[in-house]
Amino acid sequence: MSIELRLRVERTGFNLDVDLQVPTRGVTAVFGPSGCGKTTLLRALAGLERPQAGFIRVNEALWQDADRFVPPHRRAVGYVFQEASLFPHLSVRGNLDYGRRRLPRGAPRSPIDPLVRLLGIEQLLDRAPAQLSGGEAQRVAIARALLLRPQLLLLDEPLSALDEPRKQELLHYLASLQRETDIPMLYVTHSRDEVARLSDHLMLMEAGRVVAYGPTGELFARLDLPLAHGGRAEAIVEGVIVAHDREYSLSRVDFPGGNFVLARQDLPLGSRVRLQVLAKDVSLTLQRQGETSILNIFEARVEALAEENASQVMVRLRLGDTVLLSRITRKSAASLGIVPGATVFAQVKGVALLS
Amino acid sequence: MQAPDIDALLITLRLALLTTLILLLIGTPFAWWLARSRWRFRFLVEALVAMPLVLPPTVLGFYLLILLGPHGPIGGLMEALGGHSLAFTFSGLVIGSVVYSMPFVVQPLQSAFQAIGERPLEVAATLRASPLDRFFSVVLPLARPGFLTAAVLGFAHTLGEFGVVLMVGGNIPGSTQVVSIAIYNHVEALEYAQAHQVAVLLLALSFVLLLLVYGLNRRAALLRS
Numbered sequence: 381m382s383i384e385l386r387l388r389v390e391r392t393g394f395n396l397d398v399d400l401q402v403p404t405r406g407v408t409a410v411f412g413p414s415g416c417g418k419t420t421l422l423r424a425l426a427g428l429e430r431p432q433a434g435f436i437r438v439n440e441a442l443w444q445d446a447d448r449f450v451p452p453h454r455r456a457v458g459y460v461f462q463e464a465s466l467f468p469h470l471s472v473r474g475n476l477d478y479g480r481r482r483l484p485r486g487a488p489r490s491p492i493d494p495l496v497r498l499l500g501i502e503q504l505l506d507r508a509p510a511q512l513s514g515g516e517a518q519r520v521a522i523a524r525a526l527l528l529r530p531q532l533l534l535l536d537e538p539l540s541a542l543d544e545p546r547k548q549e550l551l552h553y554l555a556s557l558q559r560e561t562d563i564p565m566l567y568v569t570h571s572r573d574e575v576a577r578l579s580d581h582l583m584l585m586e587a588g589r590v591v592a593y594g595p596t597g598e599l600f601a602r603l604d605l606p607l608a609h610g611g612r613a614e615a616i617v618e619g620v621i622v623a624h625d626r627e628y629s630l631s632r633v634d635f636p637g638g639n640f641v642l643a644r645q646d647l648p649l650g651s652r653v654r655l656q657v658l659a660k661d662v663s664l665t666l667q668r669q670g671e672t673s674i675l676n677i678f679e680a681r682v683e684a685l686a687e688e689n690a691s692q693v694m695v696r697l698r699l700g701d702t703v704l705l706s707r708i709t710r711k712s713a714a715s716l717g718i719v720p721g722a723t724v725f726a727q728v729k730g731v732a733l734l735s
Numbered sequence: 736m737q738a739p740d741i742d743a744l745l746i747t748l749r750l751a752l753l754t755t756l757i758l759l760l761i762g763t764p765f766a767w768w769l770a771r772s773r774w775r776f777r778f779l780v781e782a783l784v785a786m787p788l789v790l791p792p793t794v795l796g797f798y799l800l801i802l803l804g805p806h807g808p809i810g811g812l813m814e815a816l817g818g819h820s821l822a823f824t825f826s827g828l829v830i831g832s833v834v835y836s837m838p839f840v841v842q843p844l845q846s847a848f849q850a851i852g853e854r855p856l857e858v859a860a861t862l863r864a865s866p867l868d869r870f871f872s873v874v875l876p877l878a879r880p881g882f883l884t885a886a887v888l889g890f891a892h893t894l895g896e897f898g899v900v901l902m903v904g905g906n907i908p909g910s911t912q913v914v915s916i917a918i919y920n921h922v923e924a925l926e927y928a929q930a931h932q933v934a935v936l937l938l939a940l941s942f943v944l945l946l947l948v949y950g951l952n953r954r955a956a957l958l959r960s
Contacts, residue, residue, distance in 0.1 A: 452860040453868075459861035465854050469876040478872075479862030528863065602804050 381405065381564070385423050386435040387587075389417075396420050396431070396588040402581070404439070404532060404564035409579030409596065411569060417588040418568040422534045423525050425566070426453035426459050453482075458525030458533040463541050464517035466509035472520050473505045479528045490527050490584060498560055499523050499553055517544035519553060531557075533565040539574065554578055555735040572607075576600070576656060577614055577734045584734070601688040601703040603696055610703060613659040613694060615704045616734065621651045637700025640733045641675045654734040659694060661730040662706035666716055668725050676728035680704065682720055685713065697726050704728070736932050742909050743917040744933070746825070750913060751893040752861040758840040758889050759882070760834075766844035767870075785842070796902025799831045803903065823905040828913075831903040832893045839888040847881020848874065880952045887948045891941050917957050 381404045389396040394419040402408065410418045423429040425436060427443065427450060436443040438457075443450045458479075466475050474724055476492060483489065496502045499519045509517060516536055522710060525533060538554075539547045551574065558565070558578055569575060575582060575596060582599045584592040584607070597616040600607050607613070619635035629644040633653060640655060647653065680697040688694050692711050695706045704726055708718075718724065736744075769781060784870035787795055803810045803821035810820030813861055821827035851874060861870040875882075897915040904911030906920070 429861065452857075453865050459858070461858065463854075465858045467855060467858070467873065467877075478859070478864075482868070484862035498781055523861070546831060589861065651902045 381439050383566075384435065384437040385421075385425070386433075387421065387431045388433040389420055389424070389429070389431045394420075394588065396424075398588075398590055400583075400590055400593060401536065402583070402593060404452060406580035407558050407565045407578050408581040408583055409566050409567050409569060409575040410583045410585060411572070412568060412585035416585045417534055418570075418585055421585070422459075422536050422566065422568050425532070426457050426461075426534055441531065451668060456528070456531040457558075458528050458530035460518070460525050460533070460535040460538045461523050462537050464509075464512075464514070464521040465510075466517055466520055466524075468509050470509075471505070472501065472509065472512070475509065475520060476524050476527060479524060483528060488529050490529050495523050495526055498556060503589050510513060513546065514542050515550050518542065518550060522554075522557070526557075526561065526667065530563060533563050533576050535565060535567045537568055537570070538594075539569070539571070544607075551735075566574075572612060576614065577654070597703070601696060601705055603684050603694060608696075609686070609688060609694060611660060613705050615657045615659070616641050617655045617702055617704075619653055619655060621645060621647055621649055621653060623649070635702055637698075637702035638678050640728070640731050642733070645733055656732045656734045657704055657728055659705035659707040661728060662697075662704055663727045663729070664695065664706055664708055664712070664716065664718065664724045665727060666724060671729065672727070674727045674729060676731065678704075678726050678728070680724055680726045682718055682722045682724060684720055685718065693726075697724070699726070737929065739908050739912070740914075740917055740929065743889055743912050743914050746910075746912065747894060747914040750825070750832055751890045753829055754836055754893045755886055755890045757829070757833050757841070758836060759886060762837070762840040762844055762885065762889075766841045769841070769873075770844045770848035773939040785838050788838050792835065792896070792898025792944055793902060795829065795835060798936050799827075799899065799903050803827050803830065822903065823907065823911060825904075825911060828900060828904040828911055831846070831899045832896060835896060835899045836889045836892045839892045840885040843881050843885040843888060844878070847878040847884075850881075851877050856886065880955045883951055884948055887944050890945050894937065895943065 382401055383404055384401045385398060387396060388397045394417070398421060406538055410421065412418055418458055420429060422429050424434060430449060434444045441456065443455050445473065452702065458641070467478065472480065480489065496505070499522060501519050501523060504512060504520065510521065522538065539550055542550060555578060567579060579596045582594065582596040583590055584599060584605065592602070592605055597618070599605060600614060600616055602608055617635050619633040619640065621631055622634045622639070623632040624644060625631070630641050631643070631645045633640045633642065633655065645653070678699050680699045682695055683698050684696045686694050688707060692707055693710050695708060695713070695718060697704045697706060706726060769777065800822055801807050805811060805820040805822070807955055810822060814820050821830060832938070854874050855877065856869050859873045864872060895915060896913070900911070900913050901916060906912050906916055914937055918930050918933050921933070
């Protein structure tokens with residue numbers, strides 16, 4: 381299952397030049413600054429835009445090559461726009477049925493109920509779109525696209541038109557969707573937070589080109605990419621909740637290479653979680669500190685260093701299969717002798733649950 | 736009301752109905768093209784369509800008469816094919832009315848189509864709707880107020896037509912004499928009472944039609960919000 385994509389779009393002041401072959405599994409975030417070509421890429425995939433030169437193959441289906449252009453309504457995609465764009469003349473149910481009714485005969489059909497329940501819109505089915513909040517409307521739009529059982533679900537900044545509380549609410553729904561559905565998604569966003577919380581893979585774009593592609597956690601920790609620099613640099617750690625400490629209200633999360641103790645999470649044992657460790661919350665010592673308030677201390681090997689600015693460096697640490705980032709002063713790095721290959725103790729001051 | 740006046744009324748209604756029907760049929764694809772085309776000389780066509788708004792009806796009627804008459808290109812062709820020229824016939828009246836009322840149908844449709852924008856069509860396309868399907872399942876229902884406005888304006892405008900009808904249709908009772916001309920004839924003959932009967936009827940009809948447009952469009956707007 382993969383997307384094979386070669387696109388060239390040339391307009392005054394804008395160039396898109398993409399050539400890649402990526403597997404379609406889980407959520408792939410397409411991340412980059414505004415105007416880098418993310419939306420154009422998505423629109424070309426859906427057939428809403430016709431690039432001068434293009435080759436698009438999704439799984440077995442050829443959607444575009446030198447002498448073929450499959451129109452959008454014959455492509456097995458689902459598309460979620462920035463604004464929900466529900467049809468105002470149809471009820472919520474009418475909107476959900478619109479695409480389903482037009483599927484070719486014999487195509488696999490999803491039952492409406494489970495999806496409607498998962499997205500929390502079962503109470504809204506008989507309403508008119510004008511009576512919905514922005515978040516509700518966007519959930520209906522997502523359900524409408526998913527009910528097509530597309531080979532690929534394309535989402536173009538689906539949260540950007542929402543206010544902060546609605547955004548958090550929809551993020552929560554999207555996270556459960558990511559766990560429950562097997563439909564691969566391409567998720568365009570310029571929010572680092574959404575990338576960290578939702579995506580399995582990351583396609584990093586800049587000025588019309590894909591500059592990096594890979595598992596999200598790996599790219600976040602690559603010192604040659606801008607993601608691993610600045611005050612928001614972070615490591616993403618996947619783990620499993622293995623124990624709750626009732627007395628102190630803490631939870632233990634095992635990850636490949638160690639375990640974290642963090643504030644108690646209201647999740648059953650065995651839940652898969654995704655944690656965030658900010659580089660500025662990780663300090664380094666040469667000996668294990670005994671009498672300290674910090675609970676999470678790991679022995680780690682220094683893999684690489686990169687200069688942040690005149691006074692700070694970013695250090696990449698490895699603990700088993702897991703990578704952490706630590707931002708320290710250049711002076712500390714020099715006086716502690718922190719060079720690639722050195723063994724250090726990483727003290728993690730804060731761990732946050734992403735999803 | 737006298738028999739000739741009733742005849743005139745029936746002719747007028749038939750003319751207005753037929754004209755509206757024809758205009759909706761040809762005006763819809765035409766307005767769609769005007770709303771969507773990116774052709775850079777589109778403004779030329781738009782100006783042409785709007786001409787009857789500013790042109791004195793007698794000027795329009797005069798040229799139509801020449802065009803449709805036995806020596807004009809269209810009337811001549813009809814005669815060559817063994818038919819009649821279209822001047823002073825009901826068919827000629829219909830052609831004249833279609834041209835004359837064109838902007839009243841095309842312009843509301845065009846702005847209704849433009850107001851829909853690109854997005855609903857793109858959404859429908861990604862939901863597997865073919866171009867024709869998109870037009871019927873999305874554009875038509877969303878442009879309904881525009882269609883209503885276009886139909887009523889086209890109808891009402893044809894009802895009140897005078898100059899074009901006089902030039903193209905003449906004033907043949909029972910064949911091309913329409914209400915507005917009947918009223919004029921009564922006034923000429925100082926038959927104010929008869930003129931009143933017909934005029935009031937036309938006044939009431941026009942008002943009811945406009946009430947219908949504004950009332951229904953208001954309801955549509957309320958339903959939307």
